[in-house]
Amino acid sequence: xxxxxxxxxxxxxxxxxxxxxxxxxxxxxxxxxxxxxxxxxxxxxxxxxxxxxxxxxxxxxxxxxxxxxxxxxxxxxxxxxxxxxxxxxxxxxxxxxxxxxxxxxxxxxxxxxxxxxxxxxxxxxxxxxxxxxxxxxxxxxxxxxxxxxxxxxxxxxxxxxxxxxxxxxxxxxxxxxxxxxxxxxxxxxxxxxxxxxxxxxxxxxxxxxxxxxxxxxxxxxxxxxxxxxxxxxxxxxxxxxxxxxxxxxxxxxxxxxxxxxxxxxxxxxx
Amino acid sequence: xxxxxxxxxxxxxxxxxxxxxxxxxxxxxxxxxxxxxxxxxxxxxxxxxxxxxxxxxxxxxxxxxxxxxxxxxxxxxxxxxxxxxxxxxxxxxxxxxxxxxxxxxxxxxxxxxxxxxxxxxxxxxxxxxxxxxxxxxxxxxxxxxxxxxxxxxxxxxxxxxxxxxxxxxxxxxxxxxxxxxxxxxxxxxxxxxxxxxxxxxxxxxxxxxxxxxxxxxxxxxxxxxxxxxxxxxxxxxxxxxxxxxxxxxxxxxxxxxxxxxxxxxxxxxxxxxxxxxxxxxxxxxxxxxxxxxxxxxxxxxxxxxxxx
Numbered sequence: 077x078x079x080x081x082x083x084x085x086x087x088x089x090x091x092x093x094x095x096x097x098x099x100x101x102x103x104x105x106x107x108x109x110x111x112x113x114x115x116x117x118x119x120x121x122x123x124x125x126x127x128x129x130x131x132x133x134x135x136x137x138x139x140x141x142x143x144x145x146x147x148x149x150x151x152x153x154x155x156x157x158x159x160x161x162x163x164x165x166x167x168x169x170x171x172x173x174x175x176x177x178x179x180x181x182x183x184x185x186x187x188x189x190x191x192x193x194x195x196x197x198x199x200x201x202x203x204x205x206x207x208x209x210x211x212x213x214x215x216x217x218x219x220x221x222x223x224x225x226x227x228x229x230x231x232x233x234x235x236x237x238x239x240x241x242x243x244x245x246x247x248x249x250x251x252x253x254x255x256x257x258x259x260x261x262x263x264x265x266x267x268x269x270x271x272x273x274x275x276x277x278x279x280x281x282x283x284x285x286x287x288x289x290x291x292x293x294x295x296x297x298x299x300x301x302x303x304x305x306x307x308x309x310x311x312x313x314x315x316x317x318x319x320x321x322x323x324x325x326x327x328x329x330x331x332x333x334x335x336x337x338x339x340x341x342x343x344x345x346x
Numbered sequence: 347x348x349x350x351x352x353x354x355x356x357x358x359x360x361x362x363x364x365x366x367x368x369x370x371x372x373x374x375x376x377x378x379x380x381x382x383x384x385x386x387x388x389x390x391x392x393x394x395x396x397x398x399x400x401x402x403x404x405x406x407x408x409x410x411x412x413x414x415x416x417x418x419x420x421x422x423x424x425x426x427x428x429x430x431x432x433x434x435x436x437x438x439x440x441x442x443x444x445x446x447x448x449x450x451x452x453x454x455x456x457x458x459x460x461x462x463x464x465x466x467x468x469x470x471x472x473x474x475x476x477x478x479x480x481x482x483x484x485x486x487x488x489x490x491x492x493x494x495x496x497x498x499x500x501x502x503x504x505x506x507x508x509x510x511x512x513x514x515x516x517x518x519x520x521x522x523x524x525x526x527x528x529x530x531x532x533x534x535x536x537x538x539x540x541x542x543x544x545x546x547x548x549x550x551x552x553x554x555x556x557x558x559x560x561x562x563x564x565x566x567x568x569x570x571x572x573x574x575x576x577x578x579x580x581x582x583x584x585x586x587x588x589x590x591x592x593x594x595x596x597x598x599x600x601x602x603x604x605x606x607x608x609x610x611x612x613x614x615x616x617x618x619x620x621x622x623x624x625x626x627x628x629x630x631x632x633x634x635x636x637x638x639x640x641x642x643x644x645x646x647x648x649x650x651x652x653x654x
Contacts, residue, residue, distance in 0.1 A: 084412030125551035129407040295410040301374035338376035339426035
């Protein structure tokens with residue numbers, strides 16, 4: 077990486093390792109100086125020439141960093157079939173990361189929202205702070221990162237259908253734990269409708285939150301405005317927004333978003 | 347001279363602005379909330395993202411790539427259409443934020459309809475995008491056709507009494523012809539310029555970075571080209587000019603003013619630096635004026651022409 081490397085110009089990196097997380101999601105490991113200096117919550121934009129460009133959270137930040145990919149589109153399908161030695165292109169990292177607050181945190185992640193929270197859980201553990209992690213998925217098959225998380229914090233497993241651990245949506249399980257009131261901060265990476273429900277509970281208990289948001293993104297650098305929520309840009313001000321910022325854009329959170337053309341459409345749960 | 351004796355206020359084609367910095371079209375131009383944030387951040391006015399009569403999808407990503415000296419973009423004029431933009435204007439109706447509506451198209455009849463609804467929805471002025479370099483049939487292709495420019499500007503003029511700015515391309519071989527056609531048809535002023543058609547290739551894959559292959563170059567690399575355009579146009583017109591292209595600090599803004607611009611637009615710098623840069627530019631201009639003894643922006647508009 078020379079001094080001329082432009083952060084927003086895709087750079088080719090070789091995949092050094094592929095890890096099958098649950099028979100569906102794959103973690104692709106690579107060596108990238110920029111990513112190894114990222115903080116939990118930062119994201120990269122992955123490009124496969126001629127196929128697709130996709131924003132992705134960094135799931136592990138190390139000399140070998142990783143993105144964890146769920147197959148749902150031409151680009152993510154291609155990524156999931158990649159092998160060691162294959163090449164992907166990255167730009168970034170981008171965005172404002174999670175900030176560590178307090179001594180005892182609650183982390184909540186579900187499905188594809190789990191990636192940045194794995195990096196965050198490891199970061200919190202490295203500071204010798206305690207954390208409880210609600211590891212959620214729709215069904216048992218969707219759960220990932222369990223063994224890795226169990227080494228860093230207390231894990232509460234939950235599924236929407238109850239096939240493993242506690243039964244219910246992530247917000248339902250989270251609100252039960254938040255009601256105990258022993259946490260200093262709530263970190264969550266979920267769909268906006270779920271985040272909305274958690275925010276109401278946390279606000280009632282005056283518990284600060286940091287939410288990792290995902291909105292359709294075109295440029296990733298604060299030019300196009302397609303990822304806006306209220307006056308904030310998910311790519312620049314986010315993806316992690318704090319309680320004060322969420323309060324300001326609460327009318328929009330989980331209610332409506334903008335398409336890449338800028339049109340306003342209702343938010344659907346995922 | 348002290349800072350208190352200085353006024354940054356400018357008047358361009360009956361548009362009174364608290365200072366000469368305007369948000370350029372295509373940058374964060376969808377939402378009322380963001381317009382408000384940029385106005386609070388110091389900009390005197392905002393230009394919306396160019397809109398068409400009907401909604402239009404953006405190009406597939408990659409739509410943006412960084413190059414040395416700036417960015418290439420090919421967003422593809424994606425926009426939610428004129429009616430959706432009216433909703434954003436309505437959200438701002440109680441606030442005193444000058445919003446300049448940017449329009450594109452190839453059919454003068456579209457401009458008639460858009461001008462009518464945007465004028466009554468409270469747009470403060472209009473900017474006609476005769477210069478987008480990466481979409482077929484509109485933008486630059488329209489700007490290269492003086493007859494069509496005449497028709498489009500006249501169609502807009504007939505339906506509003508508000509200022510109309512024609513935004514022209516830096517790559518045009520007939521720049522001054524386009525400017526003249528626009529002014530003769532009723533344009534109040536000129537915005538110079540838009541991005542310039544450009545390309546960047548990834549050497550590993552051998553492919554263009556942008557899904558549209560071609561994009562528009564913005565940022566520092568564009569600035570000297572845009573300054574040349576402003577200077578050239580200023581030699582031929584008395585109407586106000588708005589400088590646009592590669593403003594990254596107060597110095598690059600002042601260059602535009604010296605070349606003949608009465609106001610200056612900012613865009614890419616909000617991404618390459620931040621929205622906070624607007625405030626820095628304004629402070630820098632003030633410092634320059636104190637040093638030079640200028641009380642008003644108009645004291646140094648076009649000064650570069652006098653020394654020839």
